[in-house]
Amino acid sequence: MTSRDEPEQGALLGLDDVGGRRRAPRSSAVEVADVDPVARVVLDLQPAHLDREYDYLVPAAMADDAVPGARVRARFGPQDVAGYVVARAATSDHDGRLQPLRRVVSADPVLTPAVLDLARRVAARYAGTVADVLRLAVPPRHARVEAEVLARLAEWAEADGAARPAADGSADRAAPGAAPRPAAPGGDGWPEVWTPYGTGEAFCRHLLAGQAPRGVWSPLPGLQAAADDAPARVPHWAAAIAQAARVTLAGGRRALVVVPDARDVDRVCTALGVAGVEEVERLQADDGPAPRYRAFLHARHGLASVVVGTRAAMFAPVPDLGLVVLWGDGEETLDEPHAPYPAAREVLAMRSEAEGAGFLLGSPGRTVQAQAMLARGWAAEIAAARAVVRARSPRVRALTSVELAHEGPGAAARLPTAAWRTARTALDRGPVLVQVPRTGYLPVVACAACRTAARCTHCHGPLGLGGARATPQCTWCGRLAGTWRCEECGHDRVRAVRVGSERTAEELGRAFTGVPVRVSASSAPGGILASVAADPALVVATPGAEPVAEGGYAAALLLDAATATAGTDLAMATRALHRWIAAAALVRPGPDGQVLLVGDAAPAPTGALVRFDPAGLAERELDERRELDLPPAVRVAAVTGDPDAVRAVVDRVELATPETVLGPVDLPGDDRLEARVRTVLRVPLSDGAELANQLRASLAVRSARREGGTARVQIDPQEML
DNA sequence: TCAGATGAACCC
DNA sequence: GGTTCATCTGAT
Numbered sequence: 001m002t003s004r005d006e007p008e009q010g011a012l013l014g015l016d017d018v019g020g021r022r023r024a025p026r027s028s029a030v031e032v033a034d035v036d037p038v039a040r041v042v043l044d045l046q047p048a049h050l051d052r053e054y055d056y057l058v059p060a061a062m063a064d065d066a067v068p069g070a071r072v073r074a075r076f077g078p079q080d081v082a083g084y085v086v087a088r089a090a091t092s093d094h095d096g097r098l099q100p101l102r103r104v105v106s107a108d109p110v111l112t113p114a115v116l117d118l119a120r121r122v123a124a125r126y127a128g129t130v131a132d133v134l135r136l137a138v139p140p141r142h143a144r145v146e147a148e149v150l151a152r153l154a155e156w157a158e159a160d161g162a163a164r165p166a167a168d169g170s171a172d173r174a175a176p177g178a179a180p181r182p183a184a185p186g187g188d189g190w191p192e193v194w195t196p197y198g199t200g201e202a203f204c205r206h207l208l209a210g211q212a213p214r215g216v217w218s219p220l221p222g223l224q225a226a227a228d229d230a231p232a233r234v235p236h237w238a239a240a241i242a243q244a245a246r247v248t249l250a251g252g253r254r255a256l257v258v259v260p261d262a263r264d265v266d267r268v269c270t271a272l273g274v275a276g277v278e279e280v281e282r283l284q285a286d287d288g289p290a291p292r293y294r295a296f297l298h299a300r301h302g303l304a305s306v307v308v309g310t311r312a313a314m315f316a317p318v319p320d321l322g323l324v325v326l327w328g329d330g331e332e333t334l335d336e337p338h339a340p341y342p343a344a345r346e347v348l349a350m351r352s353e354a355e356g357a358g359f360l361l362g363s364p365g366r367t368v369q370a371q372a373m374l375a376r377g378w379a380a381e382i383a384a385a386r387a388v389v390r391a392r393s394p395r396v397r398a399l400t401s402v403e404l405a406h407e408g409p410g411a412a413a414r415l416p417t418a419a420w421r422t423a424r425t426a427l428d429r430g431p432v433l434v435q436v437p438r439t440g441y442l443p444v445v446a447c448a449a450c451r452t453a454a455r456c457t458h459c460h461g462p463l464g465l466g467g468a469r470a471t472p473q474c475t476w477c478g479r480l481a482g483t484w485r486c487e488e489c490g491h492d493r494v495r496a497v498r499v500g501s502e503r504t505a506e507e508l509g510r511a512f513t514g515v516p517v518r519v520s521a522s523s524a525p526g527g528i529l530a531s532v533a534a535d536p537a538l539v540v541a542t543p544g545a546e547p548v549a550e551g552g553y554a555a556a557l558l559l560d561a562a563t564a565t566a567g568t569d570l571a572m573a574t575r576a577l578h579r580w581i582a583a584a585a586l587v588r589p590g591p592d593g594q595v596l597l598v599g600d601a602a603p604a605p606t607g608a609l610v611r612f613d614p615a616g617l618a619e620r621e622l623d624e625r626r627e628l629d630l631p632p633a634v635r636v637a638a639v640t641g642d643p644d645a646v647r648a649v650v651d652r653v654e655l656a657t658p659e660t661v662l663g664p665v666d667l668p669g670d671d672r673l674e675a676r677v678r679t680v681l682r683v684p685l686s687d688g689a690e691l692a693n694q695l696r697a698s699l700a701v702r703s704a705r706r707e708g709g710t711a712r713v714q715i716d717p718q719e720m721l
Numbered sequence: 722t723c724a725g726a727t728g729a730a731c732c733c
Numbered sequence: 734g735g736t737t738c739a740t741c742t743g744a745t
Contacts, residue, residue, distance in 0.1 A: 048734085057733095096733070
């Protein structure tokens, strides 16, 4: 598409002064590239109505550098804005005159076609702009790091004669990374860690064969036994992920692993080391700009065979991607807090489809969204047989007040005698984990009899207590719940549930004199601990901050169970189970290891914990969502902001009908100058893409008209899932 | 002579 | 995507 005869190029490109309303300010004699003098550019512009590509002239001096993927700067109106070249062309469709590119910031093509394509899909899915997504996907350039990496690449290319990876991102190295050992089914190096899972072997076989299997995986609990006699400290899940990555490499492709936080990055990297995988790159935003950009460039240029990172790594440019792994689905850190608020699960699912890569989603719990992937046949379940799960799990007991009735008044204590006794005994065998809910306050309305969270009778949104109002009000559609009846037990009274916990470490210190108490929490003096030794100690941790104990915990106490399942959002039950199982998975298998759930939590997650069955709970929850028209059985979008702005945005959406619109409702706890409201749109899944379309168009109108105020659109807003 | 209609430029 | 400005058109 490059060389062709060049008919009056100048005229073609609007360089001559023919027909121009205004004369070109500078001399029109810009010397333009001989071949493909037009650069199609994606600019980093905020306004939604400017979300498209723009053509610029490529000055001859930039002809070789302005390659697709290169960072450039270009004149846009009065401003100089940053952007990326996405294509070179011989001609432009633009009627007017083209401006020349201002500068090629770097000829290193950092925006790969695959990532650009992904950005477009994500923007469409989440009613956002491509520029917004690219801001998430491509980290800020670090010139010194770039020079360093490119120099090293050039050096290597010269040394071993291997050409550097092609500019379009396709790697030239035959098998990425060093496949440590040949992994053949049944052969040496075949990942036995996946054997207990019925479909695990088939999943690996497909990866090895270069196919794109998709699995939703419920990992077995526990730590992976080390090869030598060293105490086990690598979680089983991390070892399994490492093996899946290794098989992918053996098949000649690369892998990308996205996890909720830095400690999990460590764990996966350790497991990859144990598995003999080299060329592992860690990609975390909180490593700082230089390491982050270095890791990004290494990934981009195929120097990493496995990329392990936190949320933003979901966009990492990995050539020859054979597997994407999402660990910890359901953790809040996997939801991007910046517009357009994409969820890692969705982004990676889109990626695996677009790039023909395998997809592996694993988590201690199971979200209804993951369950929905199974339900619609998009992914296959990877789970071990019940007997295996039982054999590998700790013994779990729920110490509800019913269970403890014989204890008398002490049953309602935060740490009932039975729990105290279990912990005391377990301390002879090793460390004991104590999980406490994060400190917080949450006004929630629940059934006064059975404590099931109360839902709106109209739209099934969660009820809340707004300000001084005595009657509970739906937090979605705003209706007052005057005549309410519990859907579980038929009771007609509600009560407020307050959530909060504090001083747990001190309380425990008093209860267990002479036992060291370690605290692992972001608010603790020592911060979050990655691991603890096998010595007896009480380890108090908030959810997600549990350290791995060498050889596993002897017991875990999951305190304040009632507060863990009380909350306004729909994911309360699955999230609570996720947290409990994440803690329980660090405990030794029974009967050596024991888990006690203390407090009266909702019955469904409690039962699911005792059975160690996140899949069962997710299935049940998904059924319920279907019946009640709740996501993910429907698609929802939230429009938040000033009342006028929100109304304007919603009014332009054709799919917004009395049937689909919930609200607007005043947002509590925000007493700023402007009132803030939220309107929810709820449509069938089949209208989901169209809803995003219409919202995007409405936002474009809004920015073109320069409508005031603020209005934020969120598809699948986390707090409603 | 001017109000309203039309359309391109804007921002490439 | 809408706004703005220039030009065109047709009625008066």
